[in-house]
Amino acid sequence: MTSKINTSAKNSFLLSLLFIFFLFLSNFTFANDGAEPEQEHNAVVSQGHDATAHEEDPNKPVDIAAVAFEHILDSHSWHLWGDHEEAVSIPLPVIIYSSVNGIKCFSSARFNHGHSPYEGYSLVDDEIVSANPDEKVYDFSITKNVAQLMLTALILFLLFTSIARAYKSTGVTSAPKGKQSFFEPLITFVRDDIAKTNIGRNSDKYVPYLLTVFFLILSNNVLGLIPIGANLTGNIAFTFVLSFITLIVTNVNANKHYWHHIFAPPAPKALYPILVPLEIVGIFTKPFALMIRLFANITAGHIIVISLVGLIFVFKTLWISPVAVGFALFIDVLECLVALLQAYIFTLLTALFIGSASADHNEDGVHNSEDEKATVKH
Amino acid sequence: MSSLFILGSLITPGIGLIFWTTVVFLLLLALLGKYAWKPILNAIKTREQNITNALASAESALNDMRELQSNNEKILAKAREERDALLKEARDAKESILAEAKTKATKETERILTSAREQINSEKNAAISDLKNQVAALSIEIAEKILRSDLSSDEKQKALVSNLMKDVNLN
Numbered sequence: 001m002t003s004k005i006n007t008s009a010k011n012s013f014l015l016s017l018l019f020i021f022f023l024f025l026s027n028f029t030f031a032n033d034g035a036e037p038e039q040e041h042n043a044v045v046s047q048g049h050d051a052t053a054h055e056e057d058p059n060k061p062v063d064i065a066a067v068a069f070e071h072i073l074d075s076h077s078w079h080l081w082g083d084h085e086e087a088v089s090i091p092l093p094v095i096i097y098s099s100v101n102g103i104k105c106f107s108s109a110r111f112n113h114g115h116s117p118y119e120g121y122s123l124v125d126d127e128i129v130s131a132n133p134d135e136k137v138y139d140f141s142i143t144k145n146v147a148q149l150m151l152t153a154l155i156l157f158l159l160f161t162s163i164a165r166a167y168k169s170t171g172v173t174s175a176p177k178g179k180q181s182f183f184e185p186l187i188t189f190v191r192d193d194i195a196k197t198n199i200g201r202n203s204d205k206y207v208p209y210l211l212t213v214f215f216l217i218l219s220n221n222v223l224g225l226i227p228i229g230a231n232l233t234g235n236i237a238f239t240f241v242l243s244f245i246t247l248i249v250t251n252v253n254a255n256k257h258y259w260h261h262i263f264a265p266p267a268p269k270a271l272y273p274i275l276v277p278l279e280i281v282g283i284f285t286k287p288f289a290l291m292i293r294l295f296a297n298i299t300a301g302h303i304i305v306i307s308l309v310g311l312i313f314v315f316k317t318l319w320i321s322p323v324a325v326g327f328a329l330f331i332d333v334l335e336c337l338v339a340l341l342q343a344y345i346f347t348l349l350t351a352l353f354i355g356s357a358s359a360d361h362n363e364d365g366v367h368n369s370e371d372e373k374a375t376v377k378h
Numbered sequence: 379m380s381s382l383f384i385l386g387s388l389i390t391p392g393i394g395l396i397f398w399t400t401v402v403f404l405l406l407l408a409l410l411g412k413y414a415w416k417p418i419l420n421a422i423k424t425r426e427q428n429i430t431n432a433l434a435s436a437e438s439a440l441n442d443m444r445e446l447q448s449n450n451e452k453i454l455a456k457a458r459e460e461r462d463a464l465l466k467e468a469r470d471a472k473e474s475i476l477a478e479a480k481t482k483a484t485k486e487t488e489r490i491l492t493s494a495r496e497q498i499n500s501e502k503n504a505a506i507s508d509l510k511n512q513v514a515a516l517s518i519e520i521a522e523k524i525l526r527s528d529l530s531s532d533e534k535q536k537a538l539v540s541n542l543m544k545d546v547n548l549n
Contacts, residue, residue: 073387074395095394125387139394146398153406160414167421172428187418208415212407237391241399299388 064310072231072302075126075144076108080228087113092142096121096128099136108141145238148230152219159183160215190214194348198355206354209249213242214347217294221339224298225332233342234298236291243291246350251283254357286353290346297342301335 070079078090091109098104110118120131130137142150159179166180176184190211195203220238223229232238262279265272308328312321529535 069388074392127387139392140397141394142398143394145395146402149399149402153402156406157409157414160410160418164414164417164421167418172421172425184418184422188422191419191422204419207419208411209407211415212403212410216403216406235391235395236389237395238399240391241396241403245403 062310062313064307064314067310068303068306071306072234072299073126074230074235076111076123076128076141077113078144078147078228078230089113092144092147094128095140095142097138097140098130100130100132101135144230145232145235148220148223148232149238152216152223152232156212156215156219186214187211190347194344194351198348198351200355200359202358203351203355206249206253206351209245210347210351213246213350214343217242217346218340218343221298221343222336224302225335225339231298231302233294234302236295239291239295242294242346243287246290246353247284247287249350250287250353250357253354255359257359258357286349290349290353294342294346297338301331301338304331305335 076094077092080088080090082088091107093105094108094110095103095105104119104121106118108123110116111121111123114123114126116122117131121128121137122131123129128137128139128141160183163180163183166176166178170177175181191203191207194214195207195210199206217233220230220232224231224233262283263276265275265279267275305328308324308331311324312318529538
C-alpha cells in the first residue's frame with residue numbers, strides 16, 4: 001500500500017514539476033511578445049464592441065499562454081470551435097448577486113463575448129464587473145465548469161440508477177451484464193480495495209461518499225480530456241470543495257486517539273508548544289495536499305498538451321508538427337492514465353485519512369490498553 | 379492580461395463554482411446514495427452472501443451424501459449380517475426339528491413294537507391257554523373213550539395199568 005502511495009506521490013510530484021516548467025515556458029513566450037501586445041489587448045478591452053479592432057494580423061505571434069489559459073480557465077460561454085467572429089459557442093446563464101440590485105439572471109449572450117455591457121455589467125477577462133464602483137458583484141453563474149458538473153452529475157445519476165434498476169429487475173441470482181458488469185468491478189474495487197483496506201471495520205458507512213467522489217472525479221477527468229470539455233477537475237474551486245468535505249468527514253468521524261495524538265502527542269511535554277501547532281496545521285495540510293494534487297495534475301496535463309500543439313505556432317513551421325503531435329499524443333495517452341489514477345488517488349487518500357483518524361490503533365504504533373481491547377474485539 | 383493575473387485566477391477559487399460544486403455534489407451524494415449506491419451495494423452484498431451460502435450448502439450436501447453413503451454401507455453390512463444370522467437360525471431349526479422328529483419316530487416305533495410284542499405275547503398266551511384247554515378236553519375225551527373201550531375186560535385193565543406204570547417209571 002505504501003509503495004503505491006509513493007509512486008503516486010512521485011508521479012504527482014513529476015507532473016507538478018512539469019507544470020511549473022511549462023508555466024515558466026509560457027511566461028517566457030509571453031514575455032517575448034513584449035509590452036506591445038499587452039497595450040493592444042487593453043485597447044481592445046476599452047474599445048469594447050468594436051469588431052474591426054479584432055482583425056487578425058498575420059505577422060502577430062500567437063499568444064500560446066492566452067490560448068492555454070483560455071482552455072484551462074472557466075468561461076461564461078461554452079466555446080465549441082472557431083475564433084473571434086466565426087466562433088461557435090453556447091451562451092450560458094449568468095446569475096449574479098449584487099449588493100445593490102440583488103439577484104439577477106440573464107444569458108451570457110447579452111455580453112456579446114465581452115464586447116458589450118448589459119444593464120451596467122460588463123464581462124472583463126471573463127469576470128463580471130459593475131460600472132458602479134461601489135457595487136459588489138458575486139458571480140453565481142452557470143459557467144462552463146458548472147454546466148459540465150451538472151451534466152456529469154445527471155449522467156452519473158441516470159447511469160447508476162439504471163444499474164440499480166438492473167439489479168432489481170434481474171435479481172441477485174443472475175450474473176451481471178452490460179454496464180452492470182462494467183461498473184460492478186469498479187464499485188467492488190472502491191468498496192474492498194479502497195474503503196475496506198484503509199478504513200477497516202466501519203468502512204461501509206463511507207463507501208457511498210467514496211464512490212460518488214471517485215466517479216465524479218473520473219467522469220470529469222475524462223470529459224476534460226475531450227477538446228471541448230471543461231477543465232473542472234483542474235479548477236481549484238472544485239478540488240477545494242471536495243477536499244473540504246473530506247476534511248469535514250475525516251474530523252467529524254475522528255476518534256479520541258486522533259485528537260489525543262494531536263493535543264497530547266507521545267513526546268516530552270516541553271515539545272508541546274512546537275508539536276501541537278504542527279499537528280493542528282497537519283489537520284489541514286492533508287486535505288490541502290489533496291486539493292493541490294488533483295488540481296495541479298489535471299491542469300499540468302492540459303497545459304502540456306496545449307503547449308506541445310502550440311509549438312507549431314511558436315516555430316511557425318509545419319515541419320515541427322510531427323514532433324508536436326507525437327508528443328501531444330503521448331501526453332494525451334498518459335493523461336488517460338492520469339485521469340483514472342488521480343480519481344483513484346483522491347479516493348484512496350480520502351479513505352486513508354478517514355481510516356487513520358478513526359482507526360483503533362495509534363499512528364505511532366505504540367499499543368495501549370485500549371488498543372488491546374480493540375484487537376480482542378476483532 | 380498579465381500571466382501573473384492568469385496565475386492568480388488559476389489558483390483563486392471562484393465563489394460561484396464553490397457554491398455550485400457544494401450544492402451539486404451534496405445533492406448527487408444524497409441522490410446516488412439513496413437511489414443507486416444503496417440498492418447496488420445491497421444487491422452485491424446479497425449476491426456475495428448467496429454465493430457463500432451456496433458454496434457452504436454444496437459442501438454440506440457433499441458431506442451429507444458421504445455420510446449417507448457410509449450409512450448405506452453400514453446398513454448393507456447389517457442386512458448381510460442379519461441374513462447370515464437368519465440362515466444360520468433356519469439351519470439350526472431344521473436340524474433340531476429333524477433330530478426331534480427322529481427321536482419321536484424312534485420312540486413311537488419302540489412304543490408300537492412294545493405294544494405289538496405285548497399283544498403278540500398275550501395273544502400267544504391266550505392261544506396257548508386255549509390250546510391247553512382244548513388239549514386237556516381232547517385228552518380227557520380221548521381218555522374217556524379209551525377208558526370206555528379198554529376197561530371193558532380185566533386183561534385190558536391190567537395191560538393198561540402196566541403200560542401206565544411203564545410210563546411212570548420212565549418219568
